[in-house]
Amino acid sequence: LCSLPLQADAATSFLRAARSGNLDKALDHIKNGIDINTSNQNGLNGLHLASKEGHVKMVLGLLHAGIVLETTTKKGNTALHIAALAGQERVVAELVNYGANVNSQSQKGFSPLYMAAQENHLDVVKFLLENGANQSLPTEDGFTPLAVALQQGHENVVALLINYGTKGKVRLPALHIAARNDDTRTAAVLLQNDPNPDVLSKVLKTTETKTGFTPLHIAAHYENLSVAQLLINRGANVNFTPKNGITPLHIASRRGNAMMVRLLLDRGAQIDAMTKDELTPLHCAARNGHVRIIDLLLDLGAPIQAKTKNGLSPIHMAAQGDHMDCVRQLLQYNAEIDDITLDHLTPLHVAAHCGHHRMAKVLLDKGAKANARALVSSSSKCPSISVYWCLVCKCKPNGDELL
Template sequence: HNLLKPSGDGTCSHYLRAARAGNLEKALDYLKNGVDINISNQNGLNALHLASKEGHVEVVSELIQRGASVDAATKKGNTALHIASLAGQAEVVKVLVTNRANVNAQSQNGFTPLYMAAQENHLEVVKFLLDNGASQSLSTEDGFTPLAVALQQGHDQVVSLLLENDTKGKVRLPALHIAARKDDTKAAALLLQNDHNADVESKSGFTPLHIAAHYGNINVATLLLNRGAAVDFTARNDITPLHVASKRGNANMVKLLLDRGAKIDAKTRVSSSLSAGSDCVELLPLTCVLL
């Protein structure tokens, strides 16, 4: 039951506890007495991981200076940067990246630090990682990119940030997606007029209708549907525009999609209920609410 039971003796577990508590003096005492700086518990968590999770910047800096392995991974393949990103410890993230932590390290399930920060809505961490070379195109073993998880979770600002980065970075977002995001029906209509595919997919597998559904952009959504966009287009992980609109609690968009024949029983591969937590449940049949 004790997470901090180390691979070695009691001294090591005290050392790990000191790091987790942010007690630098104590941690350094153990190191002076010959404890291995990279010793870990049975889950593979070491002092750097534990200090990173708790946001102890000073301890993290000191451990790295004294030779702690910056990219050492836990049994699940998580590095200190994964752990700090998941916990939203922005200052620790900066220290780790400055000390050459691998920003695109993938855990056993394919999670990157950017994915973890996007999933948990840690805007500052997402921005910093993007500015320091984090890739948006790396996906988890079940096909989720950072954009996919941010859309699924309804993290609006993170979605905006990722899309902005998508357009300026190497991951070029299709023009129709940008028009959908801005609710720019004129641009969208011009693009569609030029035989632009209404269901063009971004690198993350989303169509312009997914983007319009996320932002609640009814005008461009209506235009896309009128021009033949698939109302139930399933992105990776089987996310449909209706899932996105429901997650955002956008009643008008949900109504539009249902009116156009969206299937309400569509299941995503990760979560089965379409809309139980949002304000638009009354638009969906009772069975859906009880899922």
């Protein structure tokens, strides 16, 4: 019985050595009989921790000492997942060279490529693609690496994924490439041969469920008005909704291109369309600071009090992004200044937590309640930062939430 605390202390010391990159100390523990595959309460072992911190020598030392390469955490992540998420390119390369499965998926369907794409780690994305990563693998929510890169606005990653889709065994349809390049001549020829403007990329769908973007989504992202017009004239569905719920209007609103937004709305785009997380185009415009788009959408009847699954309204989004002109514009259209989320967080809570002092002053000057209380737990009347942060960042989980 007395040896159990000693064993626990040794395991903790070993994991700390792995995380800090102290290879000599880690090897001493292994020589003294420590279980090399021991893990912490979240299932992270020495290889996971060393991979996250980018300790290449430690990673190689543990692998040579016999640690299991594909051991997963409690959330189903391998060391390669963790290295990709952290952007540790050298570690990613060593793990793949050692035989790590580049297409392993976590419990929620995250692949190493998805994690790298989400966090904008361009070099890691490129390396994984060159070593067999399959960008058609969706998460359980139907998001592919391209979908999350588009949603987060990671331009270089989007371009790389689309470009890579034209190579190898899995090909991105030529119409998507024409849409990206605003190449109306090529698009017109392609549509003559195959009149389906809503063709889905094989990269972006599975046999079970369609999860991909159409050429019109791509045109909206790249703000290519000419090819968007052509696609719509040839029958493209302006309200095409993949499993993640992102429509071309969501993308155009996030990008802030008023002409694209106007085109889509004039041709029947649903102004109150919701994504899987119940984001409307107005949410997207507010979060990204596009006053002109907010004005356009509201003039045409966009619901100003639309709520996400967590109860975030457009004014919460504008406050989070520190977009004071957007907040003023929303208030002019009678947005509720003390609108609350499911946890009773007001825009002022959001501004205060994010450290947006000028935004907080704007809200207070406009009459926001300084004593508003959030209902985070039964024992606290103040908003918990960790709970709040998870709430506001629901559409983009941070690194720790994925581990």
